[in-house]
Amino acid sequence: MKFMSSFFDKNYQTPPWLTDKLFKKNLSRRKIIKGALKSAGGATVVAAALSFRVGSAELVSLPEQLSSDPWLTLDSVLHHLLPTSESGPGAKEIQATTYLFNVVHLQPTEQDEIDFIYKGVGWLNGYSQSQLQKSFVELGGQEKEKLLRGISQSKAGQNWLNTLLGYILEATLTPPVYGGNANQVGWQWLEHQGGFPLPNEGTRFYEIPNQQSGLKANKAKNTEKNIDVVNLAAHRELSKGKGKKA
């Protein structure tokens, strides 16, 4: 990735830390989700594995950052991916940018992933300049759509967009203390009843004392290998929701 200059680099390969995100797609239509084979309640789940890096000394605030890249463009992309409309709240109301900002600056996210998110901004604007001689934020809605459709045809572009979409879903549906789901607007929109007690500042997952994980996420199960190889154990179709409680 270091040497890439665009989403369309032929040498791009999905890095291992990201591969597990692809299972989201597999989940609904492909074979085996072994990570899901755990307890039904929680681990079936296997949502994205967002890995991370321990906190950040450089505490910066989003408003200061929004006027320039990468956050200027990221904010614009998130708003395009989940627009505010009559059908429900968008990235704006959900505060998806704030959530993503916290993923980068507060949650212990792996540096590789942060680099990928940031580099995608450069590649997107490079593509935008080459196609339309404007940066992404200067484009109209239809142009943005066309451009994002364009990059989604590349593997790297698809991965980048899927990463952002994954965080939009998290922003919509995780407890508000993480920065998204403002005033539970996501839960209200989707008629979901959150649990209680909810975490507050001071009790977010990366603030729980003496954590085992040392603030490092465990990756969800990547199952690409088992799809490619004839696995004797994998002769039965599994689907979303596979897993058991204890």
Place this chain on the structure above:
Amino acid sequence: MSYDICIVGSGAGASPVAYSLAKAGAKVLVLEKGPWLTEKEFYKDELAISLRNVYNPKLEDEQHVIEEQYQDGNGEAYWQGEATSESGWSFWNGTVVGGSSNFMSGYFHRLKPIDFRLKSTFGVIKGANVEDWPISYQDLEPYYAQVERDVGVSGKTVDHPNQEPRSTDFIYPPLAEHPISSWIDKAAKLIGYHAVPVPRAILSKPAMGRQSCEYSGYCSSYGCSSGAKGSGRAALLNHAVAGGNCTIKPQSKVYKIATNSHGKITGILYYDGQGRKQTAIAKIYVVACQAIETSRLLLASTGEKFPNGLANNNGQVGKNLVFSAGGTGSGDFNYNELSQQQVNELKQVGPFINRSLQDWYQINDEGFKGGNSKGIAKGGTIDFLFHQNPVARSSGSQWGVDENENDQLVWGEQLKQNLKKEFTTYKTLRFEVFNDWLPNDNCFVSLDDEVTDKWGDAVAKVRIGYHDHDLKVGEYLSKKAEKLLMAMGAKNVSSSVSGYPPSNLMAGGCRFGDDSKTSVLNKNCQAHEVDNLFITDGSFMPTGGSVPYTFTIYANAFRVADHIKQRLQLS
């Protein structure tokens, strides 16, 4: 300081021993690898519980190697290991004081009398290492009753064909039930099934210094913030510590049990929170760190008398590991096909379904091809549940297909429509099938030659082979469950049964038995080869039964605790 008992681990197998012995006056030391969290650190936070998995080790630090079977180009089968830091498939289930019992759903079904004598009841199954237990249901029954009382199990007994004998009734009444429970009851009656209430290790009323359930709707794998869930920590260790005889040392990672030239244990070696090597000394040693890690610790504990690992001179340690066979299934209730009242009932969040089917705990059906000539075989249990985690439910909503049926990302209005449809137009009722995972020669724990943990010690390598019989039983039961969902009017009914192990349901590896050639422990769960070593987690089980393990682990640990008390001449 010297202790009477040193226990490695603090979960369902460890906590009853700590509780019972401390209460009887013994000085107890508990060594737990993870931190000591309390109700104050448990929130209904999907990020913490599943998306970021913060209650377990980072896999790069501590992991397993999982061996699966593949076919080469010539169709020859071979076993290939993969480190879980590569695959992301975690086999950790709660590395905190109280262990995985903090994160259990607490479905507390007892084993039934036939579970103790599968071999003599159903005969030998080729390719499986089934053995009868050296104890009977009647030996364990008083301890199930004790768990119901001391850990706190809420439930009620009803007459049904597979009801096991009970000496006492439930002390704690059933938890509040979701309206769909009566839908299940009605449909079951219609098609001749017996839907039975599920006892849960969750307090339905305040007791023993703990609060009752708050019905947040997020139970199952979430840590309990009210103290109602009967984790070993909330129900037992807190009392043991309060009594003054129990010391818990969290963040203490045991790496070896040392023995001398006579084969006698000289101490437990562990790393403390600062990574320093420490030694704990006691009269009696108890190991209970969940099946895989217990076998790993014994295998790593070589000594002059135990060149192949502690208590392993007959090569039995790590063998006959079992998981839970079976599978899962589901059916959808579409709101547009239901009355407003039915929709309102379905949408309720908080109360428990608490229904199971055990009509085929023993299959007796000539149509069943997996049994003997009369179609008789051991069957299992079906439980019903809802999933609650919303981020998990949403994942996949960003995928669609283009005109050529290729996967493509969707966003904008399409994404919003997908989400709205996913969350607001139907509700999925799920079931889980539990049947015996037959012990076999391809399911065992050994030490990996290459991969080590962050302290430099060899990690456990786990071969996860299963017996085809398990799939036949699982499929038979799944079809029965599907029939109930269809009778309830569910759509899109499906199930999946596979040979993949659920990594949170494990037992065996140090099975108990009367013959030291084929077992690690005697009927008191004391090592045949080591006088003052007991193993009290699920490792002792020669066969696992067809229900989740935690209840039986608790009951057996109380039973062994009684034996240890007698031995120490405590009352």
